[in-house]
Amino acid sequence: MPEPILLTPGPLTTTRRTKEAMLQDWGSWDQDFNALTAGVCARLTDIVGGADSHVCVPLQGSGTFAVEAALGTLVPVDGKVLVPNNGAYCQRVVRILNTLGRSCVVLPFGEDEPADPVRIARALADDPTITHVAQVHCETGTGILNPLPAIAEAVASQGRSLIVDAMSTFGLIPIDAARMPFDAVIAASGKCLEGVPGMGFVIARRVALEEAAGRCHSLALDLHDQWRYMQRTGQWRFTPPTHVLAALHEALDQYREEGGPPARLGRYARNCQALVAGMRALGLRTFLEDRFQAPVIVTFHAPTDPAYCFEELYARVKARGFILYPGKLTRVDTFRVGCIGAIDTRQIHAAVAAVGEALADMGVRHPANASGEAHP
Ligand SMILES: *Cc1c(COP(=O)(O)O)cnc(C)c1O
Numbered sequence: 001m002p003e004p005i006l007l008t009p010g011p012l013t014t015t016r017r018t019k020e021a022m023l024q025d026w027g028s029w030d031q032d033f034n035a036l037t038a039g040v041c042a043r044l045t046d047i048v049g050g051a052d053s054h055v056c057v058p059l060q061g062s063g064t065f066a067v068e069a070a071l072g073t074l075v076p077v078d079g080k081v082l083v084p085n086n087g088a089y090c091q092r093v094v095r096i097l098n099t100l101g102r103s104c105v106v107l108p109f110g111e112d113e114p115a116d117p118v119r120i121a122r123a124l125a126d127d128p129t130i131t132h133v134a135q136v137h138c139e140t141g142t143g144i145l146n147p148l149p150a151i152a153e154a155v156a157s158q159g160r161s162l163i164v165d166a167m168s169t170f171g172l173i174p175i176d177a178a179r180m181p182f183d184a185v186i187a188a189s190g191k192c193l194e195g196v197p198g199m200g201f202v203i204a205r206r207v208a209l210e211e212a213a214g215r216c217h218s219l220a221l222d223l224h225d226q227w228r229y230m231q232r233t234g235q236w237r238f239t240p241p242t243h244v245l246a247a248l249h250e251a252l253d254q255y256r257e258e259g260g261p262p263a264r265l266g267r268y269a270r271n272c273q274a275l276v277a278g279m280r281a282l283g284l285r286t287f288l289e290d291r292f293q294a295p296v297i298v299t300f301h302a303p304t305d306p307a308y309c310f311e312e313l314y315a316r317v318k319a320r321g322f323i324l325y326p327g328k329l330t331r332v333d334t335f336r337v338g339c340i341g342a343i344d345t346r347q348i349h350a351a352v353a354a355v356g357e358a359l360a361d362m363g364v365r366h367p368a369n370a371s372g373e374a375h376p
Contacts, residue, residue: 001094001321002321004318004321004322004339005321005322005323005324005341005343005350005351006338007322007323007324007325007337007338007339007341007351008297008323008324008325008338009140009164009191009296009297009325009336009338010063010167010168010190010191010193010197010340011190011196011197012190012249012340012341012342013341013343013347014195014196014341015192015194015254015342015343017250017254018194018195018196018247018250018251018254018342019196019229019245019247019284020250021243021247021249021250021328022243022246022247024198024370025242025243026242026245026246028235028236028239028240029235029244029298033233033242033245034234036246036249037058037230037236037245039249040245040249040252041055041056041201042056042199043059043252044056044201044203044252044296045171045203047100048170048175048176048177048185048203049176049178050144050177050203051055053177053178053205053206054177054203054204054205054206055204055206055227056201056202056203057201057202057204057205057209057223057226057227057230058200058201058236058245059199059200059201059202059221059226060173060199060200060236060238060239060240060241061199061200062098062188062200063167063187063188063191063200064092064200065187065189065200065221066187066202067092067096067167067186067200068099068100068190068218068221069200069216069221069222069223069226070104070163070186070202070216071093071096071097071099071100071134071163072204072215072216072218072221072222073212073216073221073222073223073224074132074161074163074183074184074204074208074209074212074223075097075100075131075132075163076215077101077102077215077246079102079103079132079362080102080103080127080129080130080131080132081103081104081105081107081130081131081133081134081163081276082104082105082120082123082124082127082130082132082133082134083097083105083106083107083133083134084109084115084116084120084133084135084136084146084151085106085107085109085254086113086136086139086144087109087111087136087139087140087141087142087328088111088140088141088328089136089140089165089167090136090140091369093134093136093165094106097134098235100217104203104229105123105127105130105258105370106373107123108161111139111141111142111144111290111329112142112144112287112289112292113144114145114146114147115146115147117150117154118135118154119153119266119355120151120154120155121154121158121227124154124155124160125158125360127164128282129202129340130160131160131161131182132160132161132162133155133160134164134165134166135148135151135162135163136164136165136167136170136201137154137164137166137169137175138168138169138173138294139172140167140168140297141316141328142194142258142288142299142329143287143293143294143296143297143298143299143336144288144292144293144294145169145173145292145293148164148180149179150174151181152180152181153180154321155181156181161182161183162181162182162183162184163183163184163186164182164184164186165183165186166186166187167186167187167188167191168191168192168296168297168340169187169294169296170185170188170192170193171190171191171193171255171261171264172192172261172264172268172295172296172340173185173261173265173294173344174261176328177203179243180249181255182205183208184202184203184204184205184208185202185203186201186202186203187200187203187317188200189201189244189247189248189251191253191340192268192340193248194251194255194340194341194342195244195248195251195252196243196248197244197248198241198242198244199241199244199245199248205353206250209223209227210224213228220238221241223238227269264315265295267344268295268296268297268339268340270344271340271343271344271345271348272293272295272296272298272339273343273347274352275298275337275339276293276298277376278288278348278349278353279298279300279337279352279355282352282355282356282359282367283353283366284300284367285300286298286299286300286301287299287300287329287332287334292373295339295340296338296339296340297325297337297338297339297340298336298337298338299327299329299334299335299336300334300336300337301312301332301333301334302327302333302334302335303359303364303366303367304366305364305367307362307363307364307365308359308362308364308367310326310327310335313335313355313358313362314326316354316357316361317355317358318363318368320348320354320357322350322351322354324336324337324355325337337351351369
């Protein structure tokens, strides 16, 4: 069975070179591996221009582990977090805060509407007891891009701290520590950097992290302890994801060779445009307005033709070599297609053709949602 192309927001399609970097074993105590960790952390910090003010703390696990670690370490027990909510990953932040017993205020937005910096500033002005804002940059549940620079400005103007879940934008959409104040930016190995999954990391403001000593509810998720131990010994506290780190190192080399953030953004933007144009030509409609769409993952309305069923579309498209992603919306029937990973418009065109063939084979005749005509 040939390897499928993953059109999902992580794990995603990686290059052969990145996969081959995992063919070597590493000792966790070994000098060479410690140097690999330090080098990767320095490069991750550089991506957001944080070398003077921020530190990178890597953490074993998927991205959510790093989100939970950042919230549990950086938000004090008597802190209060505002969560602008326009989707599933924002709701996950709320769930983490509830689990940790941290107060939280939800500022609701529509799932097709970006978080509004003006409403965020007003909510902060109205409640001086709010200490932090936890903002998801691209809400991967739909693919909507939240206006992070303006939100960061609103949060800073109200004198509060900002924690950013930049999982699906890190390395893609610029974040600049020198111009955008934040206490933490959280991301992971297996998204836009095109590594394999298994490692999260937090770019934390050094002073904020120093102040967090002994605060975390958890030993394994204590970012301050992880950072201090790594500073002292050069090693991870517990068994490191050695192969994941080696793959990320190799992926970062390719990221640089490709041309860094502008090149990656250009490639993903072309993927996204080709995907949206191709699917519209099939009669499918996007959930978001184009101006709010991040070039990360696109949500499409499910066809209303009774012959349509996501599981069958999935199976038929998989048989043609592509892996789709189910929708994550509760009220509207949708499915999602990612445009990130080691793919370009050739794979996107082939994937669109596969979707078109699959829908035709299923007998789906009116792909457009009943509430609107198909875009030409
Ligand atoms: C992928 C992602 C996460 C982390 O999800 P995991 O399944 O734990 O890797 C968190 N937030 C956003 C916005 C994401 O896209």
